[in-house]
Amino acid sequence: MAKILITGGTGFIGIPLVKKLSDLGHEITLLKRENSDLSPFNELSKIKYINGDVQDIESIRNAIEGIEIIYHLAAYTGIWARKKTIYYNINVKGTENIALVALEKDIPLLYVSSFTALGPTPPEPVDETYENPQFYMEYEKSKYQAKKLVKDLIPKGLKVQIFYPGIVFGPGDFNIFGRMLFDVMRGKILPLGVCPGKGESITCLSYVEDLSNILAHSFERKDLYGEDFILGGENVKFREYLDLIAEISRGKKAIKLPFWITMVYAWLLEVGAFFTKKSPFLTRPTLKAIKYHRAYSSEKAIDKLGYKITPLREALEETIKWYKEFNTKEKKKE
Secondary structure (H helix, E strand, C coil), X not given: CCEEEEECCCCCCHHHHHHHHHHCCCEEEEEECCCCCCHHHCCCCCEEEEECCCCCHHHHHHHCCCCCEEEECCCCCCCCCCCCHHHHHHHHHHHHHHHHHHHHCXXXXXXXXXXXXXXXXXXXXXXXXXXXXXXXXXXXXXXHHHHHHHHHHCCCCCCEEEEEECEEECCCCCCHHHHHHHHHHHCCCCCCCEEECCCCCEEEEEEHHXXXXXXXXXXXXXXXXXXXXXXXXXXXXXXXXXXXXXXXXXXXXXXXXXXXXXXXXXXXXXXXHHHHCCCCCCCHHHHHHHXXXXXXXXXXXXXXXXXXXXXXXXXXXXXXXXXXXXXXXXXXXX
16 A cells, blocks of 8 residues: 555546545545545545645645655646646646656656657657657647656656556546547537548547556556656547547537638637637647647557557447436536
8 A cells, every 4th residue: 555646636537546546545645726626536535635736846845745656647738828838837847846856755756748748640650769849739848848857857866657648538528639529429510529621640549447547556566667658549540530439429420621611710719718718629739739640559558567458439438428428417407
């Protein structure tokens, strides 16, 4: 049984990870913001909560008393921000703060990054050694910078495993790709129920249950600190992914729009965001990012960690079942 500190534990990946670690008997401490929603953990009695911020290194130091393992998942994942510095402040500086504290206290660190830190790829899957800093989104740039900072601390003694999930999907996701899945499932064109362009770009999909399963045990592999792992899934064309969602949920194919139309739509949403001060559902940099291949190999994680990938259709069936149940509950509230 380990004493574990988790940042980002109230996020999409964090919630199932916290539950699995708790079920395994570990003592969990969550570093959280004051306004964090803790309702997913109502049935878990042995979780300690500490208010703090990864941007404040002293709040991290205050949270690590007695801690043996750190999981760092906290990140600003929004596709848009009025002040772009938020990506650097949280994703880069915040990660550096966590890594520096882990180093000074000699605490092993499990850092969940993103496949975007590796950059766009050729159509053939690449491994963890690949690097292509051709970025379109501030989020991508920040994850790349954070990865470099963490890796630079390894020769100085930092014990860390770095993980690169693909596009993460599964029950409970209402980030951009979760919203897209929900809209395609219901056959809604707006706001995100279409395939931009022909959808020929390849993307790598990660089922959230697969991630939480492997992350909950990876810290036990002390021989693998200093290494990084792609935690992806099936590599498919973007249109194939959306078509599969539409087929499972409605027996049809996803609606497709010319790329230039979706770019104009995204521009209008961005303009509106400056007046409403609300994040747009879609942005032009996001569309540019998904226009390029993102094909990644998880062979290293499969071979060394025993990572298991749920078949895409099976994972989507479970996810769509959850969304349908959620949709039914929401309609009853109306």
